[in-house]
Amino acid sequence: MTRPAxxxxxxxxxxxxxxxLPDATLATLARELxxxxxxxxxxTGGxxxxxxxxxxxxxxxHAVFNTPHDKLIWDVGHQCYPHKILTGRRDRIRTLRQKDGLSGFTKRSESRHDPFGAAHSSTSISAALGFAVGRDMGQSTGDAIAVIGDGSISAGMAYEALNNAGSEGRRLFVILNDNEMSIDTPVGAMSAYLSGLWAKTPLHQMAEGFEAALPGPLRDHARRARQLMTGAPGQGTLFEQLGFTYVGPVDGHDMGQLLAVLRAAKARARGPVLIHCCTVKGKGYSFAEAAADKYHGVAKFDVVSGAQAKGSSNAPAYTKVFGEALTAEASRDPAIVAVTAAMPTGTGTxxxxxxxxxxxxxxxIAEQHGVTFAAGLAASGLKPFCAIYSTFLQRGYDQxxxxxxxxxxxVRFAIDRAGLVGADGATHAGAFDIAYLANLPGFTVMAAGxxxxxxxxxxxxxxxxxxxxAxxxxxxxxxxxxxxxxGEVLEIGRGRIVAEGTQVALLSYGAHLSECRLAAEALEARGISVTVADARFAKPLDTDLIERLAREHAAVVTVEQGARGGFGAMVLHHLAARGLLDRGLRIRTLTLPDRFIEQASPAEMYADAGLTAQDIVAGALDALGVAMPEFGVRRA
Incomplete structure (x- = not known):
């Protein structure tokens, strides 16, 4: 009996x-991968x-280059799952994006094969150039290869890096993963023809003559690709004008083409090379290929049916609530417009x-431009809503x-993904926007409870x-x-009392209001009278509310889903300025700790951060000086 291979x-x-491994075996490996x-x-989802x-x-x-000596840098890193499997992490791949598991992005601390961590886009070429300069200055590193998607290359940072790399003229490889434009799959003799062409032609001649050498329909595809890059047939591509040797387009799903081009480029390149590789997002899984978002980010799903797991709650998602509320306002006011940076579905716009x-x-993917564009819209008299995730809004801070x-x-800033976000981990945490916006003169900063x-x-x-x-x-x-x-138009700088008490006040800013309610119930069960207040505004502060809470309670605990230096710091600053801290007021500020919180479920991350309802109870008891052995205040 023959054993299966x-x-x-x-x-x-x-x-x-x-x-x-023979090329045919590598193709088999790709199918299994x-x-x-x-x-x-x-x-796991992802x-x-x-x-x-x-x-x-x-x-x-991985067949052509020699990682980890050669530095393979995946832009964003969200396409690195196959890379992780091939680099010794297959046994942990089903821990992806879970607590104590593999990151959903590249991460330097996870593997020597992840030379540069990423989760925000358009950083790969800059990092690769850094490795190339390090190599040329005697550091123990080989070739640098950046794989950047057609979406990521829309960001200005990518062009800044291309411009610098082209002027430096150092040996460097940039793979443009173009999944918006697929080409017919060359098979049989076609693939063999191209392999022979690339094997025998000097690299610069291969690039220059690529379009003319292609037979039949592929010549039209190549011509359209060149026009896509330049706007005119027959001219050098933008990349060539920037100092790169341009090769492409290459079918990113034809192993023969890929291997031939990469081998030729590795053997002959002297300066920077850009290889234009056309792929299909979701390739090989029919449900992904047919979906509008190509299964960009999925929950756990059934492989046979493609059906994704649904949330456990019947409550609508905040993003949907925002999108519908914005649309309703836009229906009443034709001056309202919206701006998003490559995330229309993710932001609800x-x-x-x-x-x-x-x-x-x-x-x-151009947050800097998006912010200034919104500023221009506002200056023109329109009412722009600039909808950007907290973590990505950091990229437009100077603007x-x-x-x-x-x-x-x-400009109206709608800041989604505020606070800790779960499986995407520290790179996507919305930790800093309270502090970096509330410190700007003239800014009004709100958070929804x-x-x-x-x-x-x-x-x-x-x-x-x-x-x-915001x-x-x-x-x-x-x-x-x-x-x-x-929606009701709120009075600017006015919070609200949610529950009245006499001993301790829990002053919540943002979506941790529900945890404050739970904490209040636990404190009331121990005979402690609790006021719960929703600040609504970090700037301008509701100083009347804050001073009332300070005067009428023995202790005040502020709670926020943000880093130190945010809402709690502003409350402390005001109380100090008014001399209220001199009267023996006991106050605790509960914030995210001064460290990055690793991926887990949001509940696990907030537990790690010391921001659960139990932690709020412990903070209140500590402020009151009440000894409760079952609680311990964690100092982050």
């Missing part, structure tokens, strides 16, 4: 095991479509775009300061024309409160 993937412990990625992500699109490219790169497509602007705040322009408050804040921002205004809200489902039919 051992799967090729089972024989791969690391990239060295790919060396010397794709199946493994689908199987693993069905269990960025499936982008990883499926680079399976063949990942195999080819796609909801408005369906009804008002001419009033929603997706600027691509927020210089182009918005300094000019007192009424629940989804109904978010509706009110959208209405408040729409009605506010006196300067920049409101933050978390990822995921709300707490299930009843939504108002129409």
């Amino acid at each position: 051992t799967p090729t993937l089972d024989r791969i412990a690391g990239p060295a095991d790919l060396k010397g 794709r199946e493994e990625v689908i199987s693993a992500v069905s269990v 960025h499936l479509g982008s990883s499926l699109g680079v399976v063949e490219l990942t195999v080819a790169l 796609a909801i408005m775009a369906k009804r008002f497509p001419g009033r929603v602007f997706d600027v691509g 927020i300061v210089h182009d918005v705040a300094l000019q007192k322009l009424p 629940d989804e109904a408050e978010l509706v009110h804040m959208v209405a408040t921002a729409a009605a506010f024309d006196e300067g920049p205004i 409101f933050r809200y978390p990822r995921g489902e709300g707490v299930g409160v009843e939504l108002p039919e129409r």
Whole structure:
């Protein structure tokens, strides 16, 4: 009886095991690797479509180059699942994005094969150039290869790096993973023809004559690709004008083409080379290929049906609440427009775009431009809502300061994914926006305590024309409160009392209001009278409310889903300035600790951060001087 052959993937412990494998075996390995990625992500959830699109490219790169001596840098890193499997992490791949598991992105502390961590886009070429300079200055490093997607290359930072790399003229490889434009798959004799061409032609001649040498329909595809890059047929590409040798387009799912081009480039390159590789996002999994988002980010799913797991709550997601509230306001005010940086679905602006497509602007992965563009819209008299995740808004901070705040322009910043976000981990945490916005003169900064408050804040921002205004809200489902039919315009700088008590005040800023309510119930059960207040505004502070809480309670505990230096710090500053701390007021500020919180579920991350309801109870008891052995205040 003949035993079934051992799967090729089972024989791969690391990239060295790919060396010397026949090209046909590498193609078989790619098929098995794709199946493994689908199987693993069905269990963990994650960025499936982008990883499926680079399976063949990942195999080819590891077969040709010698990592970790050669530095393979994946832009964003959300397409690195095949890379992780091939670099000794297959046995842990089903811990992806879970507590104490593998990161969903590249991470230097995780493997020598991840030379540069990433999760924000458009950093790879800059980092690769840094490694190339290090190599040329005697550091123990080999070739540097940056793999950057067509979306990531829309950011200005990528072009800054291309310009610098081209002028430096150092040996460097940039793989442009273009998954917006696929080409017909060359098979049989076609593939052999191209392999022969690349094997025999000097690199610069191969690049220059690539388009003319292609037979039949592929010549048209190459011509369109060149026009896509230059706007004119027959001219040098933008990349060539920047000093790169341009090769492409290459079919990113044809192992023969990929191997031939990469081998030729590695053998002959002297300066910077850009290889234009066309792929299909979600390749090889029909449900991903057919989906509008190509299964960019998925929950756990059934491999056979493609059905994704649904959330456990019936409450709507904050993002959806925002999108619907914004659309409702836009229906009443034609001056309202929206700006997003490549995340229309993720920010909820796609909801408005369906009804008002001419009033929603997706600027691509270009947060700096998006912020200043919104400033220009505001200066023109429109009412722009600039909807960007907290972690990505950091990238446009100079523009927020210089182009918005300094000019007192009424840009409305809708800040999604505020606080800790779960499986995406520290790179995507919305930890710093309270501090970096509330310190800017003239800024109004709000945070929604629940989804109904978010509706009110959208209405408040729409009605506010006196300067920049921002409101933050978390990822995921709300707490299930009843939504108002129409948002109420809030009084600027006024919070609200949620529950009245006499001994300790819990002053919440943002979506941890629900945890404060739970903490209040636990304290009341111990006979402690509690006031719960929702600050609503970090700037301007409701100083009347804060001073009232300070006067009428023995202790005040502030709670926020942000880093130190934010809301609690502003409350302390005001109380100190008014001399209220001199009267023996006991106050505790509960914030995220001064460290990055590693990936886990949001609940686990907040537990790690010391921000659960139990931690709030412990902080209140500590402030009151009440000894409760079952509680211990954790000093982060």
